[in-house]
Amino acid sequence: MIIRSLELENYRNYESLHLNFDDHINVFYGDNAQGKTNALEAMFLCATTKSHRGSKDREMIRFGAEESHIKLIVEKQGVPCRIDMHLKKNRSKGVAVNGIPIHKVTELFGILNVIFFSPEDLGIIKNSPAERRRFIDLELCQLDKVYTHNLINYNKVVSQRNKLLKEIDYRKDLLDTLEIWDMQMVRYARPVIERRQEFVKELGRIMAEIHGSITGSREKIRLEYAPNVDASVIERKLAGERARDLKAKVSLTGPHRDDLLFFINDIDVRQFGSQGQQRTAALSLKLAEIELVKKRIREKPVLLLDDVLSELDSGRQERLLESVGDIQTMITCTGLDDFVAHCFHIDKSFHIESGRQID
Numbered sequence: 001m002i003i004r005s006l007e008l009e010n011y012r013n014y015e016s017l018h019l020n021f022d023d024h025i026n027v028f029y030g031d032n033a034q035g036k037t038n039a040l041e042a043m044f045l046c047a048t049t050k051s052h053r054g055s056k057d058r059e060m061i062r063f064g065a066e067e068s069h070i071k072l073i074v075e076k077q078g079v080p081c082r083i084d085m086h087l088k089k090n091r092s093k094g095v096a097v098n099g100i101p102i103h104k105v106t107e108l109f110g111i112l113n114v115i116f117f118s119p120e121d122l123g124i125i126k127n128s129p130a131e132r133r134r135f136i137d138l139e140l141c142q143l144d145k146v147y148t149h150n151l152i153n154y155n156k157v158v159s160q161r162n163k164l165l166k167e168i169d170y171r172k173d174l175l176d177t178l179e180i181w182d183m184q185m186v187r188y189a190r191p192v193i194e195r196r197q198e199f200v201k202e203l204g205r206i207m208a209e210i211h212g213s214i215t216g217s218r219e220k221i222r223l224e225y226a227p228n229v230d231a232s233v234i235e236r237k238l239a240g241e242r243a244r245d246l247k248a249k250v251s252l253t254g255p256h257r258d259d260l261l262f263f264i265n266d267i268d269v270r271q272f273g274s275q276g277q278q279r280t281a282a283l284s285l286k287l288a289e290i291e292l293v294k295k296r297i298r299e300k301p302v303l304l305l306d307d308v309l310s311e312l313d314s315g316r317q318e319r320l321l322e323s324v325g326d327i328q329t330m331i332t333c334t335g336l337d338d339f340v341a342h343c344f345h346i347d348k349s350f351h352i353e354s355g356r357q358i359d
C-alpha cells in the first residue's frame with residue numbers, strides 16, 4: 001500500500017498543497033509550527049476519519065475558511081484509489097472513495113492502513129489507561145470490521161446507559177429500563193473483550209521478541225491485557241454492581257475501563273520502570289504493532305513517524321528505521337542532521353515553511 005499523492009485545500013495552515021510521494025522514505029523537514037504534522041494528520045484522517053490529535057473537524061479547517069478538502073491517491077496492489085474528504089464547519093464530514101460517497105465510517109477502514117508514531121506514544125506506558133485503550137482500538141478498528149461494529153455499538157450503549165443512570169436519580173420509574181441496556185451492554189462487550197484478549201496476546205508475543213533483541217536479551221518484557229471484567233462474568237458483575245452504578249450515576253463495569261499492563265523481568269514498568277525502560281517498552285510496542293499489521297494485512301501499512309527520531313538515541317533510531325524495511329514511510333523532523341550523521345536513507349524530501357513546500 002502506497003500513498004501516491006496528497007492534495008490539501010484550506011486544511012490547517014495550508015491554503016493549497018499538492019505533493020507526490022516516493023514508495024519508500026519521504027521526509028518532511030522545517031522549523032517548528034510550519035505544518036509538517038498537519039500533513040501527516042491529513043493522511044491519518046483519510047485512513048481513520050479521525051485526527052490523531054483528537055481534534056474536531058472544525059478545528060482542522062483553515063482559520064477564516066468555511067470548508068476544507070483533502071484528496072489522497074492510494075495505490076493498492078498497483079490499483080489506484082482516490083479518497084476525498086470534505087470537512088465542514090457545522091455538519092459531519094463528507095467522504096468519497098473513487099468518487100462514490102460512503103455513508104458509514106467503517107466503509108473506509110482497510111482502504112488505507114497507517115501506523116502513526118509520535119513522541120506522545122513514547123509516554124503510552126505512564127499515561128492514562130484511556131490512551132492504552134485508544135491504542136488497541138485504533139489498531140483493531142483498522143484490522144477488523146466486526147470489532148469496529150461491536151465497539152461503536154458498545155460505546156453507544158454505554159453512553160445511553162450513563163444518561164439513563166443520571167435520569168433515574170430523579171425519575172425512579174425508569175429503573176426497570178436499565179435491564180434492557182444491561183443486556184445490550186453484555187451483547188457488545190463480550191466480543192470486544194474477547195477480541196482485545198486475542199490481539200494483546202499476539203502483540204505481546206511479537207513485542208517480547210523485539211524487546212529481547214533491542215536490550216540484548218537483558219530484559220524480558222510481558223504485555224498483559226487487564227480487562228475490567230471477564231467476558232464470562234460480565235452479566236453477573238453488571239447486576240451485582242448496579243447499586244454502585246446508580247450511586248455514581250455512571251457505568252463502572254465494562255471494557256471501557258480496560259487497561260494494558262507492561263512487566264519487565266516481572267516488575268510493573270508503569271510503577272517501577274525507569275524513564276528509559278518505559279520509552280524502550282513503548283518503542284517495542286510500536287515496532288510490534290508494525291510487525292503485526294504487516295503480517296495481518298496482505299498489503300503493507302504506511303508508517304507515519306512524527307518527530308519521533310529526535311526523541312530516540314541513535315541505537316533506537318537505527319532499530320526503528322531498520323524495522324521500517326520496505327514499507328512506505330513519512331517522517332517529520334526539524335532538520336536533516338540525524339539522517340546525514342547516521343547515513344539514514346532518504347528517497348524524497350519536502351521542506352515545509354508556513355504551510356507551503358519551498359523545495
Ligand SMILES: Nc1ncnc2c1ncn2[C@@H]1O[C@H](COP(=O)(O)OP(=O)(O)OP(=O)(O)O)[C@@H](O)[C@H]1O
Nearest residue numbers: 012013032033034035036037038059060061062063
Ligand atoms: N485550523 C488552522 N488554521 C490555520 N492554521 C492552523 C490551524 N490549526 C493549526 N494551525 C497552525 O499550524 C501550525 C502548526 O503546524 P504543525 O503542528 O504541523 O507544526 P510542525 O511543523 O509539525 O511543528 P513541530 O516541529 O513544532 O511539531 C501552527 O502555526 C498553527 O497555528
